[in-house]
Amino acid sequence: MSEVLTIAMPKGRIFEEASDLLRKAGYRLPPEFDDSRKLIIDVEEENFRFILSKPTDVATYVEHGVADLGIAGKDVLLEEERDVYELLDLKISACYLAVAGLPGTKMNDVAPKIATKYPNVAAAFFREQGEQVEIIKLNGSIELAPLIGLSDRIVDIVSTGRTLKENGLVEYETITPITSRLIVNPVSYRIKDERISEIVNALSEVI
Ligand SMILES: Nc1ncnc2c1ncn2[C@@H]1O[C@H](COP(=O)(O)OP(=O)(O)OP(=O)(O)O)[C@@H](O)[C@H]1O
Numbered sequence: 001m002s003e004v005l006t007i008a009m010p011k012g013r014i015f016e017e018a019s020d021l022l023r024k025a026g027y028r029l030p031p032e033f034d035d036s037r038k039l040i041i042d043v044e045e046e047n048f049r050f051i052l053s054k055p056t057d058v059a060t061y062v063e064h065g066v067a068d069l070g071i072a073g074k075d076v077l078l079e080e081e082r083d084v085y086e087l088l089d090l091k092i093s094a095c096y097l098a099v100a101g102l103p104g105t106k107m108n109d110v111a112p113k114i115a116t117k118y119p120n121v122a123a124a125f126f127r128e129q130g131e132q133v134e135i136i137k138l139n140g141s142i143e144l145a146p147l148i149g150l151s152d153r154i155v156d157i158v159s160t161g162r163t164l165k166e167n168g169l170v171e172y173e174t175i176t177p178i179t180s181r182l183i184v185n186p187v188s189y190r191i192k193d194e195r196i197s198e199i200v201n202a203l204s205e206v207i
């Protein structure tokens with residue numbers, strides 16, 4: 001019998017598409033998987049242990065080795081630069097990071113304010129553009145910031161564009177496209193390489 005692999009799955013938006021992909025790749029996940037408040041789900045037939053976590057915490061579990069594998073948004077990986085390897089672009093939960101703001105506005109000449117959930121990505125983007133900005137970290141409802149005068153611009157995820165539109169904001173620049181990635185703990189990758197390669201191959205077939 002092969003060893004158990006622990007996989008950190010993001011709850012929320014990515015969860016359904018990630019489970020569908022695993023099923024398409026031939027893994028039998030129980031119905032409990034889709035409708036449960038349990039945070040640890042053992043799938044004995046496949047020798048998997050799933051841990052269900054906040055999307056932003058997946059890479060933390062993998063970095064610390066309490067999960068061998070994980071599924072995480074590229075946005076989170078760019079923001080946190082965790083010590084994990086990226087094995088596959090799963091091409092699910094596609095969206096992109098963009099700079100947005102009120103239409104027809106210029107950024108303040110001196111230290112324009114940028115509100116975002118992604119302070120590191122935003123700082124790196126404006127640094128590369130040669131702009132000195134002040135980053136304001138928020139945890140959600142980022143689109144509020146320019147509407148109430150907290151910031152000149154936001155850096156946030158855009159998917160359908162509906163949130164920007166309904167709040168009267170426009171996109172100024174695209175930063176980078178985002179999809180979810182399969183990530184691995186570097187030590188697990190070395191010692192559980194056979195099983196991990198098997199999963200990578202099975203998933204590659206259905207991406
Ligand atoms: N429209 C979208 N808004 C936000 N994230 C999206 C969107 N479309 C795809 N994603 C992907 O889904 C991930 C976020 O999932 P979800 O929205 O469930 O988490 P969250 O609730 O924002 O995270 P947290 O619970 O930590 O605040 C992002 O990291 C990104 O990769």
Ligand SMILES: O=P(O)(O)OC[C@H]1O[C@H](OP(=O)(O)OP(=O)(O)O)[C@H](O)[C@@H]1O
Binds near residue numbers: 162
């Ligand atoms: O382009 P759209 O399809 O409208 O999606 C983009 C919106 O979705 C996300 O917010 P989320 O729903 O996660 O809420 P939050 O503001 O609490 O982060 C993101 O931060 C945008 O606000």
